[in-house]
Amino acid sequence: MGDLDEYEGALAGLSRREFLTYCTGVAATLGLSPAFGVKIANAAVAAPRPTVIWLSGQACTGCTESLLRTHHPSLETLILDTISLDYNETLMTGSGHQAENWKQQAMKDNWGKYLMVTDGSIPTKDGGVYCKVAGKTYKDAVLECAKGAAAVISMGSCSSWGGWPSTGVNPTGAVGLNEIIKDKPVVSVPGCPPNPYNFLSLVLHFVAFGKLPELDDKMRPKFAYGRLIHENCERRPHFDAGRFAMEFGDYGHRQGYCLYKLGCKGPETYANCPSVGFNDVGQGTWPVGTGHPCFGCTEKGVGFTKSIHELASLKSVAPPNSYPAVAVEKGEGMSAGAAAVVAGIAGAAVGAGAVISSRLGKQDAKTESSSTAAE
Ligand code: SF4
Ligand code: SF4
Known part of the structure; x- marks a missing residue:
């Protein structure tokens, strides 16, 4: 085992035990046995850290903000110690020519080895002029950076399939990264914002095993997007029993009944939100847990596409036929x-x-x- 004692106090106060516990949790998230936690911990402390170059296009910055708002452990500290985040426009202090030169240097020094991560969609209309950085269109910037990348990750729904900039008339011709990068696989971590632990688990898998985890047909890691929200939702017993909230604030809503009739897209959306939750404040902290229907942000063709209160298509189940409805007038x-x-x-x-x-x-x-x- 590597010298994990070096990590004591270095990771936002994480002790060696806490760090190992955390890596074991990452192994569990990845669907691996607890024994792999040690391997992940060893890989995480081993030098050199992989260089990450993070580019942002048509984004609200929510993806990066989400990454920075986790605290157990402090993700920004862990990720800065586990990887070498050499370029991120939101986080870096440099700007202008200095920042651009640093990006070019990081690419040159780590050619063929770095991870390229992007958030935000890519505008393609009118030559891509709707998003430019350092005098280049964003489209040209991602094409240039992807050439030397060992792996390419699209973070968030905008980067994965266009997200909200691509809705409706799509005035800028916004598309996801996989429409631009065609000569290498683009791993997708959709969500609005995506769960930062899914991103971290993906990166740690790459660091520990030198390869990407198993992906689904939309290039999403199966450990995070292998199941429908509906399969793990804590309100599922109400769905099965035919108990539905019919409007916000009604008896069923206050009782925590199923939100299907309010437009919950959990039955057609693949993600691990019910199991992993958000903001590190415990079980039940995710949209459905707090009383709002899932709107399908991880699913192309659902999030930002179907209307909020439209009924979800039931992919795997139908409401049961053995109970009466609770709110038929x-x-x-x-x-x-x-x-x-x-x-x-x-x-x-x-x-x-x-x-x-x-x-x-x-x-x-x-x-x-x-x-x-x-x-
Ligand atoms: S996926 Fe969501 S959080 Fe990320 S840039 Fe797009 S709108 Fe913002
Ligand atoms: S429809 Fe939505 S609220 Fe109801 S069980 Fe499925 S995921 Fe949960």
Whole structure:
């Protein structure tokens, strides 16, 4: 084992034990056995630290801010000690020619070995003039930097697939990094903002094993994006029992019922938000945990694309058919009793469909009823 004692006091007050515990946690996040925690810790303290060059395009800076707002351990300290962050426009003190020269020097000294990380989308319309740094279009800057990179990581939804700058009419022709870099894989860590621990785990995996972790078909690390939000959500028992909040502040919302009918996109969004949480303040600190529907920020075609209160497409599950809805007004939708009658007349399958429809709302129930009648 490396000399981890060197780390005592160096990482925002982390002791050797805390550092090992932290690395074991990273191993668990990566889906590895606890024994790999030691390997990751050794790799993290071994010199030389990998150089990271971080470029920012059409970004709100939320990705970097998210990285800086974690405290157990203090991520900015850990990441600055684990890697060598040689260029980041938000964090560095240099500017102008000095900063640009430093970036060029860092690229030259570490050609073929550095990690390139980007946040923000890339404007492509009108020759890319909508985002320029040091007299170059951002598109040219990422193409230049990617040539010498050992690995390329797009951090955040904007960099992964265009994010909010690409919504609607997309006035700047904003695209994700994978539309620009075609000659090497672009690993994607989407989110708005992305969870900083997913980024750190990705980097530590690269540092410890010299290769990238397993990726999904959208180039996202499977350890972080392998499961639907809906599969790990603490409100899932309410979904399964047919208990839904129908509007913000109603009884169901105050009771912590499922937010599906308020437009929660958890059933079609892959991310580990329920398990990892945000801001280091404990379990339940993520949008759904605090009462707001997931809006699908990690999922191209969902976040910033579907409207906030639009119902999610159910990828793997449907609401159950064995419970009545909790908030169907008299004379609206279809009651459980009515559904039972339908089931008796037209068969269990049609009845089950009617109950599902009653739960999915008045309009759907009407449609189901009329289609049943038509049959
Ligand atoms: S992904 Fe979200 S947090 Fe990151 S730059 Fe885009 S808008 Fe900001
Ligand atoms: S629909 Fe949303 S709130 Fe309901 S269980 Fe799924 S992820 Fe959780």
